[in-house]
Amino acid sequence: MALGRASAAAMALALLGACAEMPGAAATGSGSDGPGILRIEEREVERPDIYELEARGLWDGRFSLGGRWVAVTDQVDAERVRIVNLANGRAIEGGLFRREVNLPGPPLMVSMDAAEALGMQAGTPVEMRVVALRTETVEIPAPPPAAPAATPAGEPPEAAAETPAEAAADGAIATTALAAIEAADADAGAPPPPAQPAAPASGRRLQVASGSNQEGADAVLRRLRGAEIPAEIRTAQAADGTAIYRVVAGPFPDADAYDAALARIRELGYADAFAVR
Incomplete structure (x- = not known):
């Protein structure tokens, strides 16, 4: 216990000494002369050169899974x-699927969630526009550093006065150092915390989409994995022999991971996702 208190005290004193020797240590940078990159943003940009269509669209009034989407006859x-x-004038973002050419109805068919967001009535066609989106990465440059004030000739440069922020930082470090010494005394005889149990290998899953369009299921799978959500496609067979492709996300080891994944999936536009085994 004495050795633990000595180590904590030595670390605290070393930290205080370093702060005293380096009053300007709060400045950070990449070491280059340029301003650097402040952040990187991703933006959804319309790309009519990839795909654009203005035509009549319809919601047939049936319940649909998969969130907001539109189905077209084009590849x-x-x-x-x-x-x-x-x-x-209402506009939303959603998924794109391909529908069978020989099915009756207008060129565009939308899901139930898309129709609700767009203010469409069941069975009533409206003129619509569909345009492809692409995610573009934009680098936002950091502002250039402020130029130091010029020193008149013949006068030695004055030491910069300690700012309130630097004084507060020094006080916080000193408080932290003293707290480290006191914590070492208090925790020296405390038993170690119990080990956390390992998460189970299997967990909850969410069905995100289901249908007979394999290309649409593949598109949903790629979008989920692009959002770092584990997912897979499960194949089943309908009573008439048609292949059904179910996009299932998971497994999630605990309730927190499940809730976070469900919220992210709904942000991506799949509001109809529900729990499955």
Whole structure:
């Protein structure tokens, strides 16, 4: 216990000594002359050069899974689109699927969630616009550092006065150092904390989408994995022999991971996701 108190005290004194020797240590930087990168942002940008269509669209009134999406008869190299109801100007972002050419109805068919967000009535066609989206990465440069004030000729440079922030930081470090010494005294005889149990190998799962369109299921799978959500496609067979592709996310080891994944999946537009085994 004495050795633990001595080590904590030595560390605290070393920390205080370092702070005293380096009053300007709060400045950080990459070491280069340039301003550097402040942050990197991802933005959804319309790409009509990839795909754009203005045509009549319809929600047939049936319940649908998969959140907000639109189905077209074209073969399109896009997973994400902006869907616009030209009648009222409402616009949303959603998934893009391919529908069978020989099915009756207008060129565009939307999901139940998309129709609700766009203000569409069941069975009533409206003029719509669909345009492909792409995620672009934009680097936001950091502002250049402020130039130091010029020193008149013949006058020695004055030491910079300690700012209130630096004084507060020094006080916080000193408080932390003293707290480390006191904590070493208090915890020297305390038993070690119990080990946390390992998370189970299997956990909860969420069904995100289901349908007979394999390309659409593959697109949903890629989007989930792009958002770092574990997922897989499970294949089943309907009564008439049609293959059904179910996109299932998970497993999630605990309730917190499950809730976080469900919130993220709904942010991606799949509001109908529900729990499965």
